[in-house]
Amino acid sequence: MITKWRKSTRSEDHGNCVELAALPRVVGIRDSKAPDAGHLTLTTRAFAELLDRAKQGRLSL
Numbered sequence: 001m002i003t004k005w006r007k008s009t010r011s012e013d014h015g016n017c018v019e020l021a022a023l024p025r026v027v028g029i030r031d032s033k034a035p036d037a038g039h040l041t042l043t044t045r046a047f048a049e050l051l052d053r054a055k056q057g058r059l060s061l
Contacts, residue, residue, distance in 0.1 A: 004021060005035070
């Protein structure tokens with residue numbers, strides 16, 4: 001299976017972004033500057049919760 005990774009259309013050319021891939025039942029997330037370093041996999045539900053928290057400013061770094 002070939003995985004198609006994509007960056008947001010809002011990404012800038014500085015390379016400071018993540019890439020996403022829609023996989024069966026999960027979402028893959030990886031660093032666009034280091035695509036061969038592996039990726040994080042979240043269920044679609046966990047990814048939706050992550051986006052909600054980010055939009056609400058409720059992420060702690």
